[in-house]
Ligand SMILES: Nc1nc2c(c(=O)[nH]1)N[C@H]1C(S)=C(S)[C@@H](COP(=O)(O)O)O[C@H]1N2
């Protein structure tokens with residue numbers, strides 16, 4: 594569901610849209626909820642999503658993909674994995690629509706071959722890297738990360754890729770580079786919502802250099818041992834597990850090294866809601882809702898206890914030091 598904030602006709606989803614799915618996961622609660630008579634539209638939406646989840650296509654393996662469990666600290670959470678069908682059918686990828694079911698339905702038009710990623714800006718070795726070369730640049734690992742969306746849902750996914758630092762070291766940024774900007778594909782011909790006013794395209798994200806160099810920051814080519822499905826950001830995306838999901842840009846085409854803090858898509862759309870850092874922080878409320886708890890996709894029901902959201906999404910031991918001395922209420 595979308596609401597208008599009034600400013601520039603900008604729209605985005607409200608937190609309650611995650612409710613119906615969570616409720617219906619438990620049959621008894623579903624019946625109770627239906628008895629209250631408010632289930633209506635939500636039930637239809639949920640039923641559609643569930644049908645979609647059952648039909649989700651798996652892209653299969655890729656010869657170049659190795660799946661060796663990561664041994665880096667924080668690289669593998671032991672929590673129960675989110676089911677593939679849920680991780681691949683409940684997505685945010687606004688280029689393909691603003692409903693969680695839209696990407697799985699619409700992203701088939703995305704053309705992922707050939708694909709090149711351009712490296713530019715303050716770097717000794719700029720240039721274009723074809724996807725095949727990018728995939729082979731370093732050994733790939735399976736990292737099992739939690740990912741938490743700002744709207745309140747989270748999931749646990751086995752991602753496949755390698756630390757972004759391997760690519761950064763290869764292209765040799767200049768000492769003056771302080772940030773890395775990630776620019777993603779904005780192709781009107783294949784992405785139906787590019788051109789809509791919901792965001793200023795292309796979708797851009799950014800990290801401070803030390804964040805981009807942190808070993809947990811994953812340049813990601815696959816999930817569940819297979820190539821990324823298009824709706825999850827094929828053929829290459831970022832996964833930054835201690836930050837809200839929107840920092841993990843999908844379908845990356847350009848990586849720019851810069852001394853200026855990148856102007857990110859969500860920050861441009863609503864600066865008071867989405868700061869540059871966007872570290873998962875249960876102590877800082879989103880202006881329109883609390884960030885203290887979350888629901889795991891495919892798990893908790895509405896009336897069951899929600900999970901407490903952890904500082905840095907549970908990765909504080911690994912990344913807390915990056916923010917020593919920073920006021921994380923100001924730098925939200
Ligand atoms: N290009 C692009 N990348 C994007 C987005 C997007 O709309 N466009 N959405 C972000 C948000 S808000 C989230 S929560 C994650 C969702 O990733 P998932 O669909 O694999 O769960 O992707 C992020 N990356």
Ligand SMILES: [Mo]
Pocket residue numbers: 685741742743744837838839
């Ligand atoms: Mo998100």
